[in-house]
Amino acid sequence: MVRVMENKISDWDDETLDPDDWDELTSLGHEMLDDMMGFLKNIRTHPFNWPTESAINEIMVPLTDEGDGEKEAYELFKRSILPYTGLVVKPQFWGFVVGTGSPFGMLTEMLLAGVNYFEESILISKYTYKQALNWVKELLGFPEVTGGVFVGSGSEANFTGLAVARNAKAKEDMKTKGIYEQPEKMVLYCSDQTHECIDRSVELLGLGNEALRWLPTDENYVLKTSALTKAIFEDRSKGFYPFCIIGNAGTVNVGAFDDFKALRKIADKENMWLHVDGAFGSWIKLSETHRHLVDGLEQVDSLAVDFHKWMNSPFTLACTLVKDRLAHYSTFVYGHEAEYLKSVVEFSQDQLENHGFLALPLSKPAYGEKAYMLLRACGKDKYRRLIQKNINQVNYLAELIENEPNIELTAPVISNITCFRYVSDGLSEEELDKLNHLILGDMWNINCCMISDTTIKGKYTLRVCNINHRTRKYDFDWLVGEIKKSGEKQLKQLK
């Protein structure tokens, strides 16, 4: 062994990442807090900017040996990062399915980064985690016995649920034998409105994306159960093994919901697993007027649900609920080789609640505490009101659109999404697509990704997905005005 020789080379024993001057860093911290609170407080008027060349030049530099110091790094953040972040926190942001975070969420992140938890099955985290999960189950109407795990994203939550489904339903032990030694090819089913992360999960689980059967939806974008039973029957007769149905609670394009009671019946009859991607839509359970859309959701085998979407937690936080806790644990538990983790397992007592072992990553941020703090601070009614308000607002937007001769709805307004396009007599479908794409560009120049676009059943469309707690109805009056202005301008240039 080579020893560090005293006096020849320093052993850096005093070196840490703590500040030399705690008062100085504390005062920088206060400044950062004041600035970020001011930023959020005034976000309505905050202008969006595309990154300038000088900002990019300032960012793309070689890493120095000495570093710039915390104060300088923060000055750089204010000067060349913050002004060019996409302003998803603005009241006028309805692109993709992106939550807006909250000031208290930001503060919670600071607290949890301070204690830097990595493991949530021992000490007080065990209780905050368990209680947060209990609250999620209660809010979504799931039975108390349901197990679950907090993870980093909706994609990961779906992956987790589908991994359990695959292992639980495999005819040969999946953990030891793998996918190759299954007697039949395992296949699974979803609607043509399903999010692409399901496809990715299926691929990563080694099933091959050909195993995922995309089935047609009806005029309300609900999976056609007749098509599902037919596909299962045909697959069985060809020697495939149908093992899982994937439903949607809130499709990404139009916010549609499958018929969970009907899917449950089919899954029971066919002895299949029922997984639902409810990344944002599960929370509609909290609305007064639309909660019927998730009737039967509590009967599924596993559910993926996000916090960083409609619950507006800071990125990232999601959850997988799984009914069969043993199947969940067995899928992810480490093998005999993880000697160094055995004491943690002993301390956590209930093996099935050992949250460190219920998803792919071992080290994770303090997801349980984060969910706990946000739910504890806001309670149920705040979220109930916010979710209802977003639904009311997209219906208001739809009314505005219906009163506009040059804008039309392109899909039914089912939950919190309004799809529409600008139209003008005499334009072909191709020209309309081009026109609306140009309008999207104009909107993105106001605030990047402020609204998004998609193609639904072959039709290009603009799309507002409203999970924004800061939006007011008058923001949609403004949006319709901007769409009209842009449509008229682009139309002139097209002609």
Ligand SMILES: Cc1ncc(COP(=O)(O)O)c(C=O)c1O
């Ligand atoms: C319905 C649905 N499922 C899954 C996802 C993926 O979630 P995440 O972005 O948290 O990975 C999304 C993202 O928008 C979604 O809308």
